[in-house]
Amino acid sequence: MQAIVILGGYGVVGSQIAQILRQSHPDLALILAGRNPQQAQQLVAELGGPTSAAAVDVFKPQPLAELQPRAIINAVNDPHDYVLQEAVSRGIPLVDITRWTSRLQQTLNGIDRNTLKAPLVFASHWMAGLASVVAFAATQQLAQTEQMDLHVLFSLKDKAGPNSIEYMEHIATPFTITEKHQPREVYPYTEPQTVTFPNGYRAKTYRFDTPDQWTLPQSTKAASVSARITFDDRLTMGLLLGLARSGVWKLLMHRRFDRLRHALLYNPGKGAAHELVWQISGRDHAGKPQQLTKTIVDRQGQTHLTAVGAVIQLETMLGLDGSQAFAPGIYFPETAPKLAYALGRMQQLGVELN
Template identity: 30%
Template sequence: MSSKFLPVLMIGGSGVVGSQAAKIIRRLQPTLPLAVGGRDLGRAEAVAREVGNAVGVSVDLERPDLGLGDELRFSAVVIFLKDEKLSSMRYAQHHGIPYISLSSGTFEVGPEMAQYIHAPDKAPILLASHWLAGAAVFPILEFAKAYTAIDRIRIGVLLDEQDMGGPAALADYNRITGFAPAALTVKDGRFRWAGGEDSKARYVSVDGVELDAVAYSPFDVMALAARTNAANIRLDLAYSESASRRRREPFSTEIVIEMAGRGRDGQPLDHRHEIVQPEGQAPLTALGIALAVERMLGLEGGDAPAPGLYLPEVLIDPAYYVRRMKEFGASFTERSMIAA
């Protein structure tokens, strides 16, 4: 039972995504204690009261002990913002507890990897900086079960202009789009960095409207290259108006996946999958982190992982992830791209 655990420390847990993640964890694991951490103790305590079986704590990323002293102990650390000093990761390693992060771009993963390499036996480290913490990569891996070979994976994601979320999400977006020299893609089996004109793309929304997009590189591309060996992989981001807002409804978030290759019968298989979360990006990101917490503590999908460096798709079953996405409101539509 999850009641045997110390609290999970959620740094940034009082923010837009963090607070939703706390609520989803509570729904999935009613007895798992939580520690909602943030700079504003009052906000953290308010979220903790709303979630239940939780406490609010003040966190200071400038201090090696995170400002928590020696008395508080936790079962895992989750951070919902960019920790530029890696204080939270070092804290988890020092205490030998799982660590989950979700705010790095592909081009800036080096410091976390180096920190792990210098202390490989201390703690399990999960790098979950995929699009919305896995909301694209897990469906793709589930769809991939229908293929014997995949030639192309094209991911289009739409982030509504009204759906950026809180300050941490905006800071991540500005940092990654502002400092990344180019976006990682796979073309003809080779890793390529798409910049300038090569980065420009068109995104076809779920209502057929075409929008400007640009190549973007969360961890999905490199993860899918390792897992599927697809010859061509690319993720494009459209930051624009969602189809639901064009219908004068609240914003939503969209993920469009186009996959081409050979099916189990040896025939060409070319499908377009459309995923829509009507409440926007935050619930999907929050769900991904909640499922990561479950897995890292051994509450779902097997025993807790040993110390090591992990990506979420190595640990979490795609079918389980997709089932949870549907339970929490995401809709899935599939269309064949092969002319009859």
């Protein structure tokens, strides 16, 4: 039986992907894959149905050679692109939620789109692309989109998977944004803006890199797109700002400091709400200026929101939502799913949209 292979399927995010899929699609075959499949046995028993575990090592070529996947959800880093290469060569539909912007761009440059035999959904955007889905939906009421600003409130009490470290390690690496239709290089943790989040917390947010800033200017034709983040602990926020601005973080990127960096960045809690605010400006079809504010709150935290995003991408890619499955090609979150379905599905799975 062909199954959905969830790489990292017994991890923090992967296990929630599996739980949502099992609840929503009781007869869907699932394989929880990773280097230590014995760790998945309890979850396999809890999920029931056609669920199993398999040994897959993404650090080795052809990691899925022993499996016949119907589709892959990749929830672990694919450092050598072995998973991607196998999906492309074997024509396996893939949802990938693991690549920061520069890696995503490099990956796409190496893919011959004319030879693809299956859809590839690259959803490494914030929370597996759900932030961009909400933003793209909001811009549909505008004739012209001028500015899109994403603000993220990250709780230190929230759950987090170890793969989140790679995203956070780039706090001293410059990246490119689109501003007034032109590329501009910026540095993380600079150019703050002050915003109030749905829970009333008011703080300065700072630039960070996420693929949303690269794909949204293409999909919405927005003149400017930016993303900023803050932590709900001001001392921690101040420490990261100091490390980034002083140049100390660049020194800490040496391999000898791996444990220290990981200790600073990876201290997951037991769970807390994850909150996002979109501030969008533009003009309506009558030419009048418009200011839109959209908020996203997941009381179960950022890992749950990421899992919801991955599930929505899979459902729309394979046609599990009742629509036609995707043709072979490359897709991004905001333009891949049917917007009405995606927004409704988010709310059905406990995500609050306003």
